[in-house]
Amino acid sequence: MTTDAASSRPLAHPERAEIRLEGVLHALSDPIRLLIVRQLAGDDAGAGPGLSCSQIELPVTKSTSTHHYRVLRESGVIQQIYRGTAKLNELRRDDLDALFPGLLGSILGAATAQAERPVVLS
């Protein structure tokens, strides 16, 4: 684990080699976390510094939202850095693509495909 040395409040991130497929899949197996990741992926094109949590609107409470971001960070899916009191979030696309070529793209594609198909009630 490494921490953000520039901040007094350390945010633990796994090193690339510590990222496990099971953890990534678990992190992405939740609809709210998938929503976060889809929005971060959409932001990639801008190549900005990432999105703050408040820029991503989620239908959950603040503490639930914080939990979801932590699961994404601790599994290695996103990088979180402090900018003042806000956390900026970015996909760890380079790390994921290096470890698991094609995985993130296929999951994002699957999430889009699912969002576009009608919901079936059983």
Place this chain on the structure above:
Amino acid sequence: MTTDAASSRPLAHPERAEIRLEGVLHALSDPIRLLIVRQLAGDDAGAGPGLSCSQIELPVTKSTSTHHYRVLRESGVIQQIYRGTAKLNELRRDDLDALFPGLLGSILGAATAQAERPVVLS
């Protein structure tokens, strides 16, 4: 949900349209279930009728193993049918590929890549 009409012990499977990405990713986020799926994927080449649970050796108890197969079946990742007292297991590759093109292949590829890289102890 549909059940196996040929059996007196019904095994519930989601229809293709009921399969959810979150459920598939959750099913595959466990190392034992990933092991099962990798073995079933390896068996695909033979195009046989599938593998029985006893043909797939797992480092867990029978009841834990039954639980893992059920999670895989109920999420739509595998099809289970009775042959006498044995259950035969097959990947639902056609359904998954139709819903989420490239997803299963990239997860299987990622699992292989991970199995081949050295374990990092943090």
